[in-house]
Amino acid sequence: MKKNKFKNRNKISISLLIPIYNEADAVPKLLKKVENNNIYKEVLIIDNNSSDNSFNKVYEYVKKNKNFRLISQKIKGKTNAILKGIKNLNKCDYVAMIDGDNTYDVDEISKLMTYLKDYDVVNGDRISNLNYLKSLSNNYFHYYGNSFITKFYNLMFSDNLKDIFTGLRIFKYDLIKKFFFFRSGFSLETEINCILKLNRIYVKEVPINFKERSGKSKSKLNPIKDGLLIMFCILTNFISYFPFKFFSILGAIFFATSIYFFYFPFKEYLMFNYVYKIPSLIVSVSLFVISLLAFFSGIILENIKKIHFSIIRL
Template identity: 25%
Template structure:
C-alpha cells in the first residue's frame, strides 16, 4: 500500500521543514506531493531543494490559485492507493495517519475524516471559527444524511481511485464542502476518527476567514440541488 500525502502550500516558510520531517517520521510507505501555490515568502525556493528526495514531488503553480486548485493539481500527480490531504502548517499531527488510513487499507471504508471534536484533549481556534465550523457541520448532516462532528477538518482520507473519480471544481477553501457533498451523494456515510489539533493564530499564518464559512454554506446548498 502506498499513501499519497497531498500538500497545498502557500507562504509556509516557517513550517514546511518541520512538517516534512514529521511526515517522513511516520512509519508508512508514502509519497509526498507538494503543490506550491505561488508562494512569495521563500517557500518556493526552499521546496526546490527537495528535488533529490526520492519520495517527494513538488509542483509549482505560476500564481496563487487557492487551496482547492492546489489539491486538484496534487490529485493529478498522485500514484498511491490511499490519499490524505495535509495542510502545510503544523495544526495537525501526521502520526494520526496510521489510524486514519487503516479502515481504507482494510477495505472497510472509502472515505475517513479526522475529527478534532472526537478528541476531548484538543483546544480549538477562535470562537467565530468554532461556531462557523459547527454550523457548516450541522448543515452538512441535515442536507446529506451524515453524522459528522467536524466537516471542515483538514484530514480527509480517501481510497485514491475513488477520489480520482470525483469531478472537483473548487479553487479555494470550498474544497471541503464540495468533496463532502459529492461523496455523500454517492451514498457513502463518512467515517470519523479522533485526531490531534494544535490551532494557530492569524498572526501565525492562519488564512481562512469567516467569508469562507459563508462560501461553504453556499457550496453545500448548491451541490444539494445539483445532479
Template identity: 30%
Template sequence: MDQIAILIPCYNESKTIQKVVEDSKRALPEAKIYVYDNNSSDETAQIAESAGAIVRHEYQQGKGNVIRRMFREIDAECYVMIDGDDTYPMESAPAMVDKVLHYNADMVVGDRLSSTYFTENKRPFHNFGNTVVRSSINNLFKCDVKDIMTGMRAFSYNFVKSFPVLSEGFEIETEMTIHAVDHNMQIENEIIEYRDRPEGSVSKLSTYSDGIKVLGTIGRLYKNYKPFGFFGIIALALVAIAAILFFPIFGAYLQTGEVLRFPTLIVSGFVAMASMISFFTGLMLSNSAKDSRRQFEITLNQLEYQKKNEKNL
C-alpha cells in the same frame, strides 16, 4: 503508482512546512511527500525541498485549484492530504491509511471536532461556522460526517480520480464531502487532535467571505445532487404564498358572490403555476441525477480495472 502519497497544499507556510514534512516522514516513512506551492511569496518551496519533499507548483490561486492539480498529477493507492500549517498531528495518519488500504474506505475524515478543536481554536466564529456547516450537510444529505471542513483526510485512488474539482478556494472540503456522500462512497471518521497555529503563522481563511462561499457551495451542490428536494422546497414555498393570496379572496367570494380583488387573484394563479413548474423541474432533474449516478458506477469500475493494470506494470 505510489502506494502512499502525502499531499501538502501550501501558501506562505515557511514557518511550519519543515516540521510538517519531517513529521510526515516519521509517521509514514514509506510514503512520497509532495508539497504543492501556490504562489508563496516567502521561502516555503525552498524549505520544503530542503526537508526532503518533492516540490511542485500551482499558479492559479486557491486551494481548490491546488487540489485539482495534485489529484490530476499523482497516482497512488492511498493519498493523505494535510495542510502545511502544522495544526494536524501526523501520528493519526497510519490509522487513516490503514482504513483506505485494508478496509476499502474511499475517504477518511480527520475528525477535529470530536477532540480538541473547540478548545484549541481561538476564533469563535470558526467554531460556530463548523457546527453550522456540519449540521446543514448531515441534515440535507442524511449522513453522519463528523467534520466537514477538516484539512486532514485520506483518499482512495478511485475517489481521487473520479472527483470533479469545481471549487477554487476553501469550499473544496465541503465539495469533497458532498460528492462522497451522494455517490455512496465509503466514508470513515478518524478522531484526530487539533492544535492552533504556532505564533507567527497566519491563517489564509477569511471567516466571513469564505464562510459565505461555503454556504453557497452547500446550496449549489444540494441543487445539483438533490434537485427534487431543492425544487420541491421552492414549490412548497410558492404553493404556500399562492394559498395565502387566494383563500381570503375565495372566502369573500363565498360571502358576497363577487371577486373583489382580481389583480391579487391573477398573481395567486401565476404563483401557483410557478410552483407546478418548479415541481416538475425537480422531477426531471432528479431523473437526470439518477442517470449520472449510474454513469459514475461505470466510471468506478473502469478506474478499478485501470488501477489493477498500473499495479501490475
C-alpha cells in the same frame, strides 16, 4: 456502506498530498516529521503560488528525498491545488491529504490507516477532541462557526458528520481519481463530502489531535466572508447535486402560498358569487404557475445531472 478488500498493511502503498500557501514557517516542521515517517510511496507538495519563501524551503527537502515531489499551481484556491496534485499522482492504493500548516500530527495518519480495511474514506475528526477547542482559545468564532456550518450541511444533506472541514483525510486512490469539482477555494472540503454523499460512500471519522499554529503561520480563512461563502457553496452544491429535491421544496412553498392567496377570493365567490379581490386571485394563479415551473424544472435538471455524472464516470 461501501467497504473494500484490505491488503496487508505493510504491502499497501500510500501517497501524501500537502497543499501549501505561504507556510514558510510551518511547512519545514511538517516535512521533517513526514521525512521521519517512512510509510509513503510518494509525498507530493503543491505550492499554491505562495508569495513567501515556502517554495524554496520545500525544495530543500525535495532535493534530499527521492520520494518527495514539489509542483506549483499558479491558480489560487485549495481546490485547484488539490486537483493538480491528484492529476500528478502516481498509481498507489491510498491517498492521504494533510494541510501544510503543521496543525495536524502526521503520526495520526497511521491511526486512520487502521480503518482502511472497512472503509474507502477515513477522516480525522478534530471536533470530538477537546484539544481543538483549547487550540482555538483566542478565536472561539472559528470553533462555533465550524459547528454551525457543519450542522447546516448535515441538515441540507441528511448527513451526520462532526467535522466537515478537517484537513486530514485518506481516500482510496481509484475513488479520488474520479472526483470532479465544480468550485474552488475553501469549498473543497464541503464539495468532497457532497460527492461522497451523492455516491453513497460512508465516511469514517476518527478523533485526532489538533494543535495551535506556531510561529508566523496564520490562517488564510476570513471567518465572516469565507463562512458566508461556504454556506452559499453548501446551498449551491445542494442545488447542483439534488435539483429535484430543491425545486420540489421550492415548488411546494410557492404552491402553499398560492393556496393562501386563493382562499380569500374563493371565500368571496362562495359568499357573494363575485370576486372583489382580483389582485389576490392574480397573485394566487401566478404563484401556482411558478410552483408548476419549479417542479418540472427539478425533473429536467435531475435528468441532466444524471447524464452529466454518467459522462464523468466514463
